[in-house]
Amino acid sequence: MLLLISLENTFKFQAPPREKCACELNNSEKAFPHEKLRIVETNVSNCNSNITPRKVTSLLKLSCCVSPFLVNHCCLCRLWSWREAICLTAGCTMHCIHKSSSRKNNCYTLLPSGTCPRSRLLNVTGPRVYTAGEYPGSYAYGAWGRDPRPEEGKESWYWLVMLTSSNIYAHYVRLYSSLSSLIIGVSNVQIHSSNPTTNTIQGPNNVLYGGALYYNCYNQDYVCRFNLTTKSVTTLQLPKETFTECYPYTDLDLATDESGIWVVYTTTQDFGNLVLSKLEEGETPVLGKTWRTSIYKRAVTNTFMACGVLYATRYINKEVEEIFYSFNTVTGQEKFNIGIFMNKMSTNIQSLNYSPVDQMLHAYCDSNMVSYKVLFG
Template identity: 55%
Template sequence: MKLDLILPLCALVALSRQAPSSECSCDLTTSESLFPHDKLEAVKAGAAKCNSDISPQKEAELDMLLLGLRRRLPRLQEDVSTLEREDDGQLYGAVSLQVIQNELTQIKQLVARLKSAVQAHEHLTANTSTQLQYLNVEMKELEAYDSMQVVSTQLTNQRLKRDLDRCTSGQNRNTAPSQPPPGNCPHGRLMNVTGPRVYTAGEPGSHKYGAWGRDPKPEAGKEGWYWLVMLTSSNRYGHYVRRYTSLSSLIVAVSTPGNVMIHSSNPTTNTIQGPNVVLHGEALYYNCYNQDSVCRFNLTSKTVTNTQLPKGTRFNSKGNFCHLDECYLYTDLDLATDESGVWVIYTTTQDFGNLVLSKVEDGEPPGLGQTWRTSLYKQGVTNAFVACGVLYATRYVDKNLEEIFYSLDTATGEERFNVGVSINKMSANIQSLNYSPVDQMLHVYSDSFLVSYKVLFE
């Protein structure tokens, strides 16, 4: 019986009995069980504990320890270099050695603290995960008391409002972008890679290492041409560029223009070393034979000019792309093209093996332009390319999958380690990978096979 009917009934009974008192008492019986306020309070306390346990300060602690290690290790290397210069077997060497021992002690202490912090975080993560599962179960039980669906209706309204806000902000963003596109890209951020679009064997008897693609700045009448470079000597050297007038002629291995020779013998001065080459403006850019410099071979004049890279640049297979099982030989210098021109990706001893990106400027000879330094270790990378002024790096997942996991936006200097774009491989290894701004394709040379993928932008 409803409460609003019970009260008038009590009043009527009291009047009929002509009782001297106007007070009325009655019993209210309900089929609903009592709401467990104590359980709700326990859930609120558990949620508050999770919020206090997982805090920004916990992450800041790890960041500070890692920062300390990053600063200590270069200092230790400097101290070792000092010891090597001053070691006379007597006083100076003993003093420098004592400094190094002190540095090592401090580094060991930092490593111990870092290990302890990581273990504590792992334990905290496991406990918090268990607690969240428990809270989730408790909340579902509490929702059963919402017989009139008040709370669920509020949650539904909140979701609808959130979706409406997203839709409204999305429309506004399309008409008036809040941020410029990354780098020099007119397409927006790289979102996905699909394909392969092309998958074909190379020339008969072709070699494991090589590269292929299109010229982003071709001569008139050669807009649809393709090029191919194979390392024909020891998977290390090449001395010609093979041209094709169309994709179909490339697939059936019919090279009508034939080979453009850099030199008649191989290897020799100015021939190609390593697979990471590109063609741009009827000129081939590559790692000069046995040098830490970029060669540019003009296919029309048959002349070679070169650009010297900074002192300490690693070459002759000392700074390769690698994964756990193997390194790709003589991939010290990686040439790349995008909408703005030619880039070179390399590493130096001064950068402790991290990737370095430099713009190659036009000129006679070509010059080295602006340079960007990254925090990405080169031998933890299997390949790299540049698209729209953004450097991307890949890593080996397994024989069927490669992942674009890293990016550096040259316009903002922002680094990302969570790009998370997968490439479905047709063969286990990718010896060269380059982006073509002509058609937004990735051209891959993979264990003698020529493969291409479509790049999808935002």
């Protein structure tokens, strides 16, 4: 911890008799807060010793062990790995927690929703990636992206779900160790041996988070969670009369961002307007806090989350899609004039997923995989 101290000092020199020289120092500054610094160091030490892997995985937000007298009041932190937390306040580069010697999993999601610095979307550029993948032109509907909270050793992996039956159903998810292997490689984790049936994926609105695939359960208003390691499936029932779709079988949309997993849907009680709910992590997903918006679901082609803000897109023409709407879950503020345009490589975008790992939007467009760079304020 580096503290820069500026002192305005006034020196008075005296040359007394004899051959000795004495200096008198008048310090106009307040005394350095040694006691506060000692408390900070103690708190840092306690943080390191008390945070275990079990505790950290259940942590939803992290408070910095710092004092107000530090530069820029460094208090917004992000845990980039279990070994260090880095301050994100503008202009502050100080490490808020010292490095730990023990090796633990990576994490990108401990900021409470709506509080990270990238909460204002400025532009979308690209596309940066455009590929037909293993099966060019074969499956028009699907989804792909990256896990915002990957398992150890899988930080660079990609996932892909293609709707292989009637453009509606899928029963496996493909995993790739790199972008190049996604283009040419073969890899899959099967959910069920036949399709469609119980636990089958229905619709293209899927996400991978923490080593589990979240998707719309076959023929139900349920969110399914498929654990890729144990191959087990758990479910969460959404409020009854969840309805209305734009594309076929898109009654609900799942999204991930820096703070976790979200589900976007509507009900008859909400008159077709979008409803946003946070999914609490766990082996069995639980519906958390819910927000209601005033944007009509059928006016929206896709949604995605970034920094606790819901964004919605609409079809302009064959070449352009517009990000036109946002809803901030912290302030409750809605905006209908975002006006950010995306250049499309094909007519339709069947799914759109934001990746906080690399700040990219991953779009599945008429069997093609396309990604865009997202620029934030």
